[in-house]
Amino acid sequence: MAKKFNTLDVAGTPVYVGQGVFGELQEHLSSKLATKEVIFLLADENTLEHCYPQLIAMVPELEKANKIIIKPGEENKTLATCEKLWNQMAVEGANRQSLLINLGGGVICDLGGFAASVFHRGMPYINIPTSLMAMIDASLGGKTGVDLYSLKNQIGLFSKPAGVYVWPGFLTTLPHRQMLSGFAEMMKHALIGDAGFWKKLTKIPMAVVTNWEDHILTAIKIKSKIVNLDPNEKGIRRQLNFGHTIGHAFETYSLRNDASPLTHGEAVAMGMICEAYISYRTLGFNHMERDEVVKNILLNFSHYKIPSIAIDELVEITHYDKKNRKGRLMMTLIRNIGDAVDGQQCELALVRESLFRYIDFSRHVPRE
Ligand SMILES: NC(=O)c1ccc[n+]([C@@H]2O[C@H](COP(=O)([O-])OP(=O)(O)OC[C@H]3O[C@@H](n4cnc5c(N)ncnc54)[C@H](O)[C@@H]3O)[C@@H](O)[C@H]2O)c1
Numbered sequence: 001m002a003k004k005f006n007t008l009d010v011a012g013t014p015v016y017v018g019q020g021v022f023g024e025l026q027e028h029l030s031s032k033l034a035t036k037e038v039i040f041l042l043a044d045e046n047t048l049e050h051c052y053p054q055l056i057a058m059v060p061e062l063e064k065a066n067k068i069i070i071k072p073g074e075e076n077k078t079l080a081t082c083e084k085l086w087n088q089m090a091v092e093g094a095n096r097q098s099l100l101i102n103l104g105g106g107v108i109c110d111l112g113g114f115a116a117s118v119f120h121r122g123m124p125y126i127n128i129p130t131s132l133m134a135m136i137d138a139s140l141g142g143k144t145g146v147d148l149y150s151l152k153n154q155i156g157l158f159s160k161p162a163g164v165y166v167w168p169g170f171l172t173t174l175p176h177r178q179m180l181s182g183f184a185e186m187m188k189h190a191l192i193g194d195a196g197f198w199k200k201l202t203k204i205p206m207a208v209v210t211n212w213e214d215h216i217l218t219a220i221k222i223k224s225k226i227v228n229l230d231p232n233e234k235g236i237r238r239q240l241n242f243g244h245t246i247g248h249a250f251e252t253y254s255l256r257n258d259a260s261p262l263t264h265g266e267a268v269a270m271g272m273i274c275e276a277y278i279s280y281r282t283l284g285f286n287h288m289e290r291d292e293v294v295k296n297i298l299l300n301f302s303h304y305k306i307p308s309i310a311i312d313e314l315v316e317i318t319h320y321d322k323k324n325r326k327g328r329l330m331m332t333l334i335r336n337i338g339d340a341v342d343g344q345q346c347e348l349a350l351v352r353e354s355l356f357r358y359i360d361f362s363r364h365v366p367r368e
Contacts, residue, residue, distance in 0.1 A: 006217055010140045010164070010224040011231040017166040017217055022058040025165050028126070029061055029099075038098040040089060041065040042112040044072035047104040050173035051130045055103060065101065066092050070108075074255070074264070077107045077146050079155065085115045089123075096120045099162075105131030105178070106138030106264065110153070113144030117159035124162045130170040132182025132212075133265060136189065136219035139164050141227040141237075150255045151320055152248050158232055166220070168213045180206060180300060181265025184243075186219045188272060191293065192239045193222040195338030202296040238342035242332040246351065247271025249317040253310060262304060269301040273361060274354040278346060279333040281353070289337050294361055303361065311355045315348055 005018030016024050032039060041062060043052055048069050056063050068088050070081055089098070102112035102125060109127045116125035127139035145156015171179065183206045190198035197218050201209075209215065223240065230237040251267035262270070276293045279285035306314070318329055329351065332342045 008220060008224050009228070010220070011142055011160060011227045013140075013142065013160045013162070013164060015140060015164040015166065015220060015224070017168075017220060018213065019167070019169070021165040021167050022055070025059055025126075025128075025163070026061065028163055029059070032099055033061060035097075038093050038095070039065040039101065040068055040092070040094065040098065041101045041103055042068045042070070042085065042108055042115075043103045044070050044076075044105075044108055046072045047108065047130050051103055051128075051170050054169065055128065062101070070111075072107070074107060074147065074261075077111050079146055079148075081111060082115045082146060085112075086119055089115075089119060094119065094123065096123055098123055100125040101128060102126065102139075102161075103128045103130060104134070105129070106134045109134050109139045110144055110156070111146055113142075113159060113161060114146055114156050117144055117157055122159070127161045127164045129164065129166055131174055131178055132171060132216075133178070133185055134182075135166045135168070135171075135216050136182060137185045137223060137240075139166070140220065140223055142231065143233075150252050152251060154320075166216060168216055171212060176207070177263060177266075181263035183300060184265030184269040184272070184297075186215060187297065188240075188243050188268060189219045189222040191272065191334055191337055192242050192332070192340035193226065193338060194218070195336070197222070198337050202292070202299075206300050236342060238330075239332050239340040241342075242334060242340055243268045243272035243275050245271065245318055245329070245331045245346075246274040246314070246354070249314045250304060250306075252317045253306070253314055254304070257310075266301055266304065269297050270304050270358070273297055274351070274358050275331060275333060277354045277357050278331065278350055279335070281350060282344065282346070283333050283335050283341065285334055285336070293337070298361075306355075306359065308356070308359060311352055314355055315351050318348075318351055 004020035005016050008015045100116040102108045116123045129135040129139035142158045142160040144159050145153045148154035247268035250270045254262040273294050276290045280290045329346045331344050331346045333344045334340050
């Protein structure tokens, strides 16, 4: 296989991006195979159907890996699913020298990373992200974990993967709605760290974008620049949470109330609309740029409709946000496009105001 890929360092983990990444994976696996360590491959039913055959065609050695298959979806990112993994790994002879390969989107990477990291007090794992969300965000930087009932990512730990192999070819089978979900995080990366990238991502709808590999590489570079400065999220890494305080509230609300809940990215996109408004109200974020952000989000994402009586519940959910300090709501906001500021205290009244404005935005945002 031609050695055609880029190598980046994200918080001490080698991240390989491009067409030839699986040659590198084969090299990594050779030592495990030589010592006959048990290799597990975690996938969900969709990535088993769509991605596993492509992976095996490029890395035939993995055909012998012990497969662990779980049901797809955020609702399965739970401790109960981890228990099934731990049981299967124990029965099939896993130990601290075994390896878990996570083949899937953010749910597989988050859950598999967590399950491996606490099994026998730490078993190595590798991420092979198959969704855009996982390629540019969830597989990188060592945040692993599961949800606690409807509350997102409440149980988890920082734990580095041994390597991340990003092969954009998997995106050809990713459903459009899931592609959009990753695109929201890509927009967020641009908004917090790279105004030039924001220009490249906007004005045209995502459906006509073709240069995905370049975009993925740029997005990973933005994330790695931030994560390398602050791997354990004590400060600047919180910038990656722009849109997520209110985004997680939308996501939790939707999981509780909708038959077909919002994806993580759709929720973050709606959260960014509100947090761009809060940035305008507290940090002087220019109102024209604010409208540009809202307009470009709504170019790709449908406005998620909430009744005004839902606002109390959404505000209540923000109390559980992990960034809060001493009962105070803390957020990342943007001063300008490409320039984020973390650790901004936000009054609940302003969150409420932003949600009322959000309900109005679908009507009031200027269209070109
Ligand atoms: N750890 C982090 O730093 C971090 C960052 C961002 C998001 N996340 C987490 O990531 C999760 C969301 O990730 P996601 O959007 O990838 O969701 P996901 O893992 O649920 O994947 C979305 C859907 O696409 C399917 N799929 C994935 N790749 C496919 C492919 N190539 N072809 C066909 N189907 C495919 C999956 O089976 C699933 O049904 C959330 O749980 C979020 O909290 C974590």
